[in-house]
Each structure stands twice: as C-alpha cells, then as structure tokens.
Amino acid sequence: MSIPDWNMAGVVPPIRPGAHPAGKDRSPYRVSLSEFADRFCLSPERLEILNGLIKLRAGLHSIGVTQGFQWIDGSFLEHIEDTEARPPNDVDVVTYAFLPAGETQQSFMPTLFPYIDRAAVKATYKVDHIVRVLPQIDIHDVCYWYSLWSHRRDGMWKGYAEVDLAPTDDVQAMNLLAVKSSGFQP
Template identity: 50%
Template sequence: MTANAAAIPDWNHDGLLPPIQPGAPGNALNRSPYIADLAGIIDRFGTSPERIAILGGLLRFRSGLHAAGITSGFQWLDGSFMENVEVLENRPPHDMDVVNFIDLSGLDQQALGKSHSALFDPTKVKQDYAVDAYFVQIGGMFDEAAIRRVSYWYSMWSHRRDGRWKGFLQVSLDPGQDVVARTVLNSLGGRQHD
C-alpha cells in the first residue's frame, strides 16, 4: 500500500467514504474531497479486474487530456466506483464519475475543441475510458456562475440518491503523478499503459 492510500479513509459501515475523517471535529480540514495522489487511489481501489480496468481507463483519459495540453487543474472522483458497491448493490462498478476542473489559460480553446473533440464527447469518453466526465473551467473569474457550478457538483456528490452523506476524492491533473500510477496499476495486473 502506498503512503497516500493510507490517507484515504476506509469505507464506513454504509460502504461509503465518510464526508469527514472519522474522529475529526466538524470544522476539521481533513474532509471530503480528500486530496490523494493517483498512485494511492489506484493502490486503494484496484481490488478487482473490473476496478483495475476502470482505473486503466482513467489513466488513458488523463493521458488524452495531457496530450491536449491540459495539465493544470484537478479532478474530483466519485460515483459507485468510490463506494463498496460490490457489497451495497451486489455488483462491480461500471465506470467512474469525474469532474475535471481544468485551467485552459494559454491554450487555444477553439483549436482544442476541434483537435481533441472526443475528450469532450460524454458518450465517447464513457465508451472509450469507462469515465463519466464533466468539465468546469477554472483560472478565470471567480463569479457567481463559477460558485454555482462548484456548489452543484459538491452538493450532488456529497450524498447518495438515498440521502446518505458520503465523501469523494480529489487528485491533481499533474502528469507527473501518472508515471508512478501506471507502475502501481501494472503491478496489480492492469494491462501495460506505457
């Protein structure tokens, strides 16, 4: 287990990541979204062939973002993948939900949309990478609309459909994390992604 995998809290008795680190006071900063490194996430959640395949898809999706020049920002990771869905619903996860908070400063956004349109096509991304991808642009004005977008995702992801509170993870888009993460994934039996 990598050191950062240990920083991700265990699932609680409901099979969910807790919204606040167990035992921490309500005003503690150690809360959802839990900041983790990519290798730690793979080490912690790469527990079955289905999960390993989804993590491989996440790495390929990130590789596409990096190839497009999108290397600044972070991702929120959630969905049934971050839950003990094998016990909760007696099934493996089918995909991972990812909100990409991306800084496009210095990038030609029109050219990016044309040359890498498949990365922004939700159907294609889900089919090719097993990722439900959503995007929020950061690095610009922090206005009411930006606050509403972040609030939307936080409120959507801090509860299950049945109303139970849950936590989720945050990982940097820094490509440097992906090299170590690929090594961890390959050691778990994932196909080679080099």
C-alpha cells in the same frame, strides 16, 4: 491525506473519522493518483476502470491540459460490491482545468471535444467525464458538484476524492496497476 476506509454503509465518510466535525479534514480527500489507484484497485473490473482513467488523463495531457485537478466519485468510491452485489460500471470525474497558454474555450473546443463527448468517453474509457475550465468557473457550478457528490442518490452523506491533473504521478500509478493486475490472474 489518505482516503478513509469505507464506513458501515459502504461509503467513504465525508469527514475523516475522529476529526472535528467543522474541521478541514474532510472530502474531497486530496491524494496522488497512485494513492487513489492503490486504494481502489480491488478487482479486475476496478483495474479496467482505473486504466481507462489513466488513459483519459494521458489524452488530456497530450493536448496540453496538464494544470488543474479532478474530483472523482460515483459508485467507484463506494463498496458497491458489498452494498449492491455488483462491480462499479465506471468512475465519475469532473476535471477542473486550465487551458493551454494562448487558448480560449472557443479556440480549443475542437481539440478538447473528444474528451468532453460524455457518451464516447464513457464507452472508450469507462469514465463519466465532465470538463470545467478554470479560472472561469461559476461558484454555483462548483457548489452543484460538491452537493451532488457529497450525497448518494438515497440522500446518504458521503465523501469523494481529488487528484491533481498534472502528469507527474501517472507513470507511477500505471506501474502500480500493472503490479496489482498480476494478483487478479487465475
């Protein structure tokens, strides 16, 4: 499922244009990491943020966090360059992940900490990152993120993306970004 183009308000629509209003063709739009990168790598600033996201994912993969999914949102998914005349500062990501076999949240916390320290992650990767452990998710937590991300701060309804956490597409996405980056050179 591709991510629809921005609507007239500069946001990804929450329901695919032309889809049934009560149908399932809606946000979060499930796409591969490559599709996501291709859709949103539109400027050098966005390229830097996408590279940070892929490096964050590589770090998670290196400690065995490879199963789950990521919800991706924030001004990164908006046409912020037109609506506010600025590039996005970062990308907002909630990672819903299964811990590696044999690990508990308590035993794995020291290993996971570098990826849940929001200030450090944002400074290092340009990703405002939250981690939620599966299957121990509280449905109210999921509802919180869905309702928060399905609306802008001004109340406008909008959509967001979902990518699988598995590393199967990360190299392809990184290669795509390398090709796109050559288009940003003077």
